[in-house]
Amino acid sequence: MNIFVLMKRTFDTEEKIVINNGKVNEEGAEFIINPYDEYAIEEAIQVRDKVGGEVTVVTVGNEDAEKELRTALAMGCDKAVLINIEDDVEESDQFTTAKVLAEYLKDKEPHLILAGNVAIDGGSGQVGPRVAELLGIPYVTTITKLDIDGDKATVVRDVEGDEEVIETSLPLLVTAQQGLNEPRYPSLPGIMKAKKKPLDEVELDDLDLDEDDVEAKTKTVEIFLPPKKEAGKILQGELTDQVKELVTLLRTEAKVI
Amino acid sequence: MTRKVISLAEIRDGSLRNVSLEAIAAAKTIAQGGEVVAVLVGENVQSHANELIAHGADRVVVVEHAQLKAYTPDGYGQALMAVVEAEKPEGIVFGHTALGKDLSPKLATKLNAGLVSDVVAIEEKDGEVLFTRPIYSGKAFEKKVVNGGLIFITVRPNNIPALSRDDARTGEVTTLSVDIKDLRTIVKEIVRKTAEGVDLSEAKVIVAGGRGVKSEDGFKPLQELADVLGGAVGASRGACDAGYCDYSLQIGQTGKVVTPDLYIACGISGAIQHLAGMSNSKVIVAINKDPEANIFKVADYGIVGDLFEVVPLLTEEFKKLKVHS
Ligand SMILES: Cc1cc2nc3c(=O)[nH]c(=O)nc-3n(C[C@H](O)[C@H](O)[C@H](O)COP(=O)(O)OP(=O)(O)OC[C@H]3O[C@@H](n4cnc5c(N)ncnc54)[C@H](O)[C@@H]3O)c2cc1C
Ligand SMILES: Cc1cc2nc3c(=O)[nH]c(=O)nc-3n(C[C@H](O)[C@H](O)[C@H](O)COP(=O)(O)OP(=O)(O)OC[C@H]3O[C@@H](n4cnc5c(N)ncnc54)[C@H](O)[C@@H]3O)c2cc1C
Numbered sequence: 001m002n003i004f005v006l007m008k009r010t011f012d013t014e015e016k017i018v019i020n021n022g023k024v025n026e027e028g029a030e031f032i033i034n035p036y037d038e039y040a041i042e043e044a045i046q047v048r049d050k051v052g053g054e055v056t057v058v059t060v061g062n063e064d065a066e067k068e069l070r071t072a073l074a075m076g077c078d079k080a081v082l083i084n085i086e087d088d089v090e091e092s093d094q095f096t097t098a099k100v101l102a103e104y105l106k107d108k109e110p111h112l113i114l115a116g117n118v119a120i121d122g123g124s125g126q127v128g129p130r131v132a133e134l135l136g137i138p139y140v141t142t143i144t145k146l147d148i149d150g151d152k153a154t155v156v157r158d159v160e161g162d163e164e165v166i167e168t169s170l171p172l173l174v175t176a177q178q179g180l181n182e183p184r185y186p187s188l189p190g191i192m193k194a195k196k197k198p199l200d201e202v203e204l205d206d207l208d209l210d211e212d213d214v215e216a217k218t219k220t221v222e223i224f225l226p227p228k229k230e231a232g233k234i235l236q237g238e239l240t241d242q243v244k245e246l247v248t249l250l251r252t253e254a255k256v257i
Numbered sequence: 258m259t260r261k262v263i264s265l266a267e268i269r270d271g272s273l274r275n276v277s278l279e280a281i282a283a284a285k286t287i288a289q290g291g292e293v294v295a296v297l298v299g300e301n302v303q304s305h306a307n308e309l310i311a312h313g314a315d316r317v318v319v320v321e322h323a324q325l326k327a328y329t330p331d332g333y334g335q336a337l338m339a340v341v342e343a344e345k346p347e348g349i350v351f352g353h354t355a356l357g358k359d360l361s362p363k364l365a366t367k368l369n370a371g372l373v374s375d376v377v378a379i380e381e382k383d384g385e386v387l388f389t390r391p392i393y394s395g396k397a398f399e400k401k402v403v404n405g406g407l408i409f410i411t412v413r414p415n416n417i418p419a420l421s422r423d424d425a426r427t428g429e430v431t432t433l434s435v436d437i438k439d440l441r442t443i444v445k446e447i448v449r450k451t452a453e454g455v456d457l458s459e460a461k462v463i464v465a466g467g468r469g470v471k472s473e474d475g476f477k478p479l480q481e482l483a484d485v486l487g488g489a490v491g492a493s494r495g496a497c498d499a500g501y502c503d504y505s506l507q508i509g510q511t512g513k514v515v516t517p518d519l520y521i522a523c524g525i526s527g528a529i530q531h532l533a534g535m536s537n538s539k540v541i542v543a544i545n546k547d548p549e550a551n552i553f554k555v556a557d558y559g560i561v562g563d564l565f566e567v568v569p570l571l572t573e574e575f576k577k578l579k580v581h582s
Contacts, residue, residue: 121392
């Protein structure tokens with residue numbers, strides 16, 4: 001089976017966010033594989049190990065993403081592809097990313113594409129469904145279980161805490177929710193092997209795309225931090241008095257009750 | 258510039274979702290005096306049309322079909338495309354719900370349009386509409402504009418206030434018949450795990466429990482407090498992992514993102530991944546026996562103490578308040 005994983009390199013949101021000149025400062029920050037994409041990678045490897053085939057992990061970004069691609073290879077993906085748009089695209093959005101990914105995938109005859117349900121930095125959750133629609137294949141988002149039998153698939157989807165059992169067929173795109181699996185850590189032999197696995201780089205030209213074809217439809221005009229919260233009030237005194245005071249504060253000061 | 262804007266209404270447990278009313282308010286801001294058309298999609302949904310008008314919709318378009326009973330991207334995609342072709346809107350607003358998140362990127366792609374997801378505020382500046390949305394899991398915000406063409410957004414529940422209900426308002430309700438076919442995904446079964454009643458993502462008050470709750474039974478006092486306040490119960494992943502409650506209650510980076518008016522965290526340490534799901538709540542109360550717990554750093558009010566003492570006392574106090582008012 002021809003399996004693809006869409007992987008985003010993300011800013012680790014455990015990091016403190018600092019804004020310089022209207023941009024989030026990335027100097028020295030920690031970057032990781034988007035956590036939901038780890039579930040997607042793990043699932044892809046498990047499906048391949050069961051039914052055979054090959055897993056290719058694809059990212060749109062710049063050279064910095066090679067580190068995360070190598071990690072995906074070390075986990076067990078067979079091939080990695082970096083679509084480097086840094087020199088061609090100045091402003092991008094989810095439309096851009098999806099268009100680039102779909103253009104790359106369209107002649108690769110994918111049977112199964114896995115993505116994360118949302119990137120923890122950009123946070124839109126658009127890229128998966130957009131890619132599926134551009135490729136003309138069905139999709140199921142926020143999945144917690146995937147069973148493949150021939151070209152049929154049974155999927156469990158998390159819907160705000162409830163579960164839907166969905167039947168569909170391949171080719172298919174799914175997006176991973178927490179609970180799908182437990183992503184493995186790269187093993188030492190895995191890391192050694194990953195160094196020899198193919199990591200290809202392509203650019204917009206190779207995809208027969210111009211800048212105009214992928215021009216962003218939306219634009220960020222400002223980035224800001226939420227107003228600093230004043231230190232909260234830790235109540236003092238007898239517990240019963242604290243509780244009374246809290247209720248009064250919620251009514252008269254915070255006015256939420 | 259006035260715009261014609263459509264907003265999608267969603268029904269849950271037989272009632273309109275609150276976020277659907279908030280979507281009408283958002284549509285009104287984008288419309289700048291233009292017409293706002295609410296869209297009802299489902300099997301038997303027309304009865305909700307008047308409520309949408311009372312909350313500000315100028316007209317309602319109803320699309321009913323047996324194949325629209327359960328949501329599927331193909332079925333709803335076909336319904337919405339038919340509405341868009343008939344109405345030719347300049348703006349579209351969905352709620353940032355499971356359905357809205359799933360369908361909006363598909364529809365935007367079909368319409369070759371941009372999409373601003375998870376909007377928490379809308380403003381107009383020099384004729385341009387600016388949308389504020391959280392990024393980096395709520396640690397920062399961005400303001401976005403659409404580079405011309407269709408304005409398509411999803412709005413996060415509980416952030417853009419709905420217009421108050423005015424039953425004197427009138428508006429036309431029409432039906433659009435659509436042929437729904439070739440569904441590529443079929444919903445075989447829906448397994449209900451969440452409680453009936455207040456939905457976590459739309460609750461005005463959330464009482465959340467963490468590992469400090471210690472057992473499934475330990476959630477009972479939290480439920481009682483939530484009931485008195487008309488709120489919902491949530492949880493940290495610590496509590497879910499320990500098996501004290503279902504994962505459907507999890508709040509945080511890998512769970513639900515909530516912005517209630519009041520969030521009461523009980524026995525939750527305040528890990529960064531938990532904060533990602535609730536730090537934008539309007540008022541946060543922390544109850545924890547460890548004065549050094551990180552949750553106190555984001556709390557507006559804190560009580561250092563045993564939650565099994567504090568929570569029942571709070572419930573009693575709120576009950577008294579109810580009797581008096
Ligand atoms: C060179 C460059 C310039 C950029 N400029 C801007 C800018 O000016 N303004 C701006 O707002 N953003 C910019 N971005 C960020 C980028 O547009 C978005 O982050 C991207 O479209 C994904 O959106 P999201 O974070 O909402 O992901 P989501 O839609 O939430 O991601 C969901 C899933 O889609 C897949 N996915 C997402 N992104 C990628 C990717 N890049 N490669 C492979 N799979 C992916 C993953 O599986 C992910 O889990 C830029 C990115 C690059 C590389
Ligand atoms: C990739 C990733 C994603 C994650 N996503 C999430 C997520 O979405 N949501 C989430 O919540 N976590 C998430 N986590 C886990 C997170 O890091 C923490 O482990 C988790 O939030 C801890 O849960 P807790 O606060 O309930 O437990 P603990 O950290 O164990 O805290 C328990 C607290 O209860 C207090 N306590 C104990 N007894 C009492 C008592 N009787 N009265 C009052 N206080 C008491 C203690 O002082 C302590 O502060 C994620 C982690 C990772 C790595």
